[in-house]
Amino acid sequence: MAGDKDTLLGMGFDPARVEWALKATGNRGLQPAMDHILENESKPVPSVENVSESSAPASSAMDVDQDEEDAEALQSLGGVTANAVEAKSIKCSECGKIFKNTALAEFHAEKSGHDQFEESTEEVKPLTEEEKKERLAELRAKMAEKRSRKTIEEAAEQRANEQLRRKAGKDLHKVREDLQAKEAIKEAQQKKRDKIEEAKARAAVKAQIEADKKARAEKAAREKALREGLPIEDAGASTLAAVAAHPGASTSGVAGKDFKETRLQIRMSTGGQPYTTSLPSDSPLSAAAEFLAAQTLTVSVETVTFAQHFPRKTFSRSDFSKSLRELGLTPSAVLIATP
Template sequence: MADKQQLIDMGFAPERVDWALRATRGKGIQEAMDHLVEHSEEPVPPAEEQAQGADAAGEDEGLARIGDTANSIKCTECGKQFRNQAYAQFHAEKSGHTDFEESTEEIKPLTEEERKARLDEMRSKLAEKRAKQALLDKEEARANELIRRKAGKETLDAREELKRKEAEKDAARKLQEKMADIAAKERVRAQIEADKHERAEKVRLEKLKREGKLDETAPVSALAAAPSVPRASGAGANAKESRLRVRLNTGEMWSGSLDADSGTLRDVEQKVIADGKSQGPKLELSTTFPRRIFTEEEKGRTLRELGLVPNAALEASATQ
């Protein structure tokens, strides 16, 4: 454990220290350092392979002839020399080389100066490698941050676009409601004005009748001169329905709505009779302002064609 900690304190990675100690079978810090220096450029093999490399010395066919008295082991295929069988076995597994021979040439241990120079070189390479890795990590972090910001901006833009569309829909809905409200108020105002003129005209006619001043043409001329009900423009003129109010000469009242383009005056007549407002089979329908009596032929025309849109007040009396 002391050798391991000392090597770690020198700057070697713990996994490489473990590999070196296992490969040299704990022979000492010198052998471990030599292993670290010689294999500094190689990746650390898995623990299973490390154990196999340390335990299988002498089992390979190419290593079978190597004796215990050899000063070194040489790979005849590539010419590399190794300090012991463990290193040679590891080389055989990694390179696939099988032809080894013992050598009387001794691998001289590094001097203190050589070891120090080698360590300085390794530390310099390690520092350079770490600096490159730090730069790569920084670039990767920057790229990830740009991706995150872009994704966040796209999400924010999508939310803003959704809010904008919702606001436009809400504004259009409110405008439509406002226009419909204005049109409805205009229809009510026009109807009130028509009712006011109608009542005033009836009072005038009744007064003339009581005074004996009423002739047959007076109501027609007077009513013709009375102001007509204003026709709604814009949204009112394009209304889909017509709201109708029918006053019978019996005092009964009927009101309802019909489709402006498919409903006819005959439909109105039938609805009034169906509701029990009149006992006669037919009705004479007319408007008060201006005075107009609708013919049987006109009863077959639509309410829009007769100018009874968006609303109208009619007079009715039963006929045979």
């Protein structure tokens, strides 16, 4: 467009660069051409034939004579008729500035936000060399400020993105550490449970071995007493063991009824360590149930049952009111408890 070219030349730009900018931007207006000149001011000017035009084609109205175009623009802005006085410029009603053509007026409107324009017969004086230099310096300063502001904004955005990335990395690291700590605690608790279960299993095996050993000893003592014709008393394992240790002992020894206390060893049918206590021989069997309930906290006095292996005997609920002496458990006995 001839008007844009005259404006750029009037601002002091090199004619070759003006031609290059107009062709490269496809004659889309003053602002794109000016931006192209400032952005490429340090580059050498190529041959115009080698410059490819922008993909946006220039309007056919650009070939119209500038005077006719300005007249039409002024008519649309101010409603003037063809018979009106010829307008030589466009004036901004808000700030009073005058412009040579519509392109400069549009540029001013875009930058200032003003939208009130009128036709004017005032002629725009051409810029002096000093004014051209000042205008060019002003434009370059604005472009430099724009680039600097853009650089600062990009740097700030990069810093913000880096901070977000670091924070996300720290959060992920903390989550992993928390998971590892929880897994370690879980593993330690499992190992502790495994050790407890292993210790319980060893204790149960050991208790079973001891029970079997004692049972064999009681059985051997009973069989020996039968062979030698000695009386068999329901006095528990200790009495039978005493008989086995002293085969020549007389039946006139101390009878179970003369013991004031009875020593009981109570074993759970489910395994585990035995419980030992001494109770008065006149205490009922329910006292042994109460003792066991207090020791385990899982056995109920109302539901627990007792039995003996040698001699084999199971005590009924009616036996719980009988004394240990009446049940033949003195001076000692081994009871098997079932919860």
